[in-house]
Amino acid sequence: MRNFQIIFACLVAAGAAIPSVPQARQLTVTVVDNQGRPLPEAVVSIAAQQSSPGTATMDQVDKLFVPFVLAVNAGSQVQFPNSDNLRHQVYSFSKTKPFELPLYSNQEAPELIFEEPGIVVLGCNIHDHMRAYIYVSPHGQSVTTNNAGVATLEHLATGPVIVYAWYPGLGAEITAEKVFTVDADATTLSVALPVKPDGQSPPPPSSLQQRFNRLKNNG
């Protein structure tokens, strides 16, 4: 995929002069994939006043990260609880935040603070199929689409607004985003991303797994 990062610098100065309306402005963004189907867990962002850092959770359930994509503001604290009855060893080699959480059980819930905006790719050292993304927003307000591919952006500034859309695999760089401009009075935006729906695919039940289980059950 080519780099689709297109930046529009055509902000209209005249628009900024229009007196602001105290009414809160919302933008509902609907994201579809390259097949035109609703795309969940896509990140849509707008530039906004830096809101306060929050807390978020990246859980591990049935040897899968939950959620697959987690959008946080820079400086947010993320908890990594373990809901499985076995141990995980979570790591990331992303420049934004390289880290390793040594093997830990569900008794522990390590926490990490993600200062830098960027994309953090998560993996588990002993479960190769486990993968997740933490979107540390560089924009101000970032939300992920729900299962219907819909996300709502709040408190939009008056006038035309630039909307950024991200999804794993959108470009050569993991940080590659799509940029859209919405008119001042627009409240909805439909975004089509040239991607296929991504996610963690748990391996098919392996013969080894079955053998272990069988032997264990027999034993």
Place this chain on the structure above:
Amino acid sequence: MVNSFRSRLLLMFASLAGGVLLISLIAVWLATSNQSERTIERELEVSERVLGELLRARSAQLLQAAEVLTNDFGFREAVASGDEETIVSALINHGERIGTELMVLQSPAGDPIAATHDVTLLPARDELVEMDKSAGLVLVDDTIYQLVTVPVKAPDLIAWATLGFAVDDELSALMQQLTNANISFIDVQRAEVFASSLPVIEQQALSALPGNLNALKRWLTEQEMAAHLVSLQNSDLAFSTDDDLYILLTTDRAAAAAEFLLLRRQYIGIGVVTLVVALLLAGLTARRINQPLARLNDAAEALRSGDYSEPVELNRTDEFGQLGRAFDSMRQAISEREQHIVYQVEHDLLTGLPNRASFQRRLNHSLKEGRGGVLGVLNVIRFREINDRLGQRIGDQILQLVGKRLENNIDDAWWLGRLAGDEFVLLSDGKDLQSFELLLERLKPLLEQRWMLGASHYLLDFRVGYLEYPDHGEDVDTLVRRAQICSTLAKQKKEFARAYESGMDETYMRRLQILKALPEAVSKNDLQLHFQPKLDCQHGTVIGAEALVRWRHDELGVVRPDEFIPLAEQTGEINRITRWVCAAALDQLQLWHEQGHSLVMAINLSALDLQWDELGDYLAGLLKARGLPPGRVTLEVTESAVMADPEQAIARLGQLRAAGMRISIDDYGTGYSSLAQLKRLPVDELKLDRSFITELSANRADQTIVRSTLALAHEMNLATVAEGVEDESAWQVLRQLGCETMQGFYFSRPLAAVEFDKWLHNYEVPHTKELK
């Protein structure tokens, strides 16, 4: 079948080519069979080695992978965690990474930490560790695994990880691709196939075998498979603790032998082609040899049947060509010789004219074709004399001249040949007598010209007899004979040419028969004397008889004297006849005298008798022997006989007369005797020819002649006899004219002796007016 050269050559070629091919085919067959076996064996050995190497390489590879796995920090960490779920999870995760299907984690003490399979089914750990040196194959739960066992160190040994990789059909198929032999992992005793590259059907068949080695071997033989069965117990290939585990390497004999089969097929193909080509070549060669042979054979057959016309041309430069040329020159030589012989057979070598044989063929052909024409026979008269006088050489030359002159003066319509000696023949179909006569008219003056021979010249006489065919004869012999008769008659009649008339031949034939019978006439006693009474003309008394010879032949009937006497004269037979006649006549005369009849016997002599010197003596002897007076015998000689040689006749007759016998001139008046000659003749009597007497009474001229003749005879003191007195009037005239003696039918025809005696006994002198 093998009688012909061609067949034999074909058979020889076929046998040679076929034999060589068969022997070499057998050699190739044996060589390829052995070679095929050896090749299969070698390939299997190679396959076995390759398989061993593959298994070892796989072990090494698996070992490496296992070590990479166990060296993974996360894995070690998971193992070190001691949490079973985590360990199992890690084992699964990492096991999946390298596709292992058996994982067993044991504590250094040997206690199982986590396992996919029952540890008790595996060999002891020490053995497992030992297996890493070669490819360790272990049967677990009916699956063969290639096992590698590696330590898990953190950094001290915390566990042993045993990883197993299934040896399955897929691997077998891969091995098969690399080793080029089908690989089967089997348990011979249990007849179980754990993994195999063989097709499913064959795997099932293999599984269905009774569990022993012999059954397996039999099955392999049935399946046309070459095999190596390697026990894993003591093999370089792999290490196994299972006693009954075997690796079976099989290769399809047919597939392995396919090349050799192809080679054989090619060789057989080449053999068949060679054989066919050899046969074709043999056929061609045989044809090339046979053709000229057949050609020569045909030519020889043609020669045998007398056909020399077809030249023998083989148009070849080889030995057959030479043979053909030799054959052709032989053909030409034979042809020339035959032509020469035919020429000689058909031609008269002296004159070069066609000979008798070709004349006969020619005429026969014309007759058979129903063609008519004219045939003439030309003789050179007295040619024998020429030969005798001048020699045969001159005679031959003359004949050549005659032939040449004839040949040069007849046109092509006439066919000229030489029959024999002086006899030439002229023949032409479609011509008639007139045209032949025209030809003769033209030829006659030419033949009368002189015949020049060197400085000499000769004149020749020719006689021709000719006739028409088929009117005058239907076969060659008859025609020639009749023409010859004509020629002979022409000669007798002193004519140049004479045409055939019907009857000529019959007369001639009778003459010939007479001539033939004459010599026996005397000896077979066929001759008989008849006697015609002679009477005194004045008184009518019987005074004697004329002995007339009669000849009765069995086939010819009665032969008249005028028929056979001239012929007897010609042949000289007359002498015997004369002697017999004389003897018989005198015997009869003697008898009459003894009976008291004092008669005179008249005996006829021929001209030839007069030339017989002993005639007088002979007659005198006969008379003396019978005691008869010579005066009682009258010898009658015809006037013409006397005239033939008057001098001798006069002398001979003089002798006879001197001996006392009477001489009478017979048939007087018909010859040409002059009175001067008559005057000199020693005769006693003139016998007037019957031609003057038979009509004497009516014919004045005859009377005049008879009167004057009688007068002349009387003047010359000659007695007179008249013959042919047939009526009384003639007698009366004769009596009046003064004739002394007479004879004729009026008194009696000639009678046999017995009848004569009866007649004489009954005779009475007629009473005539004058006598009275």
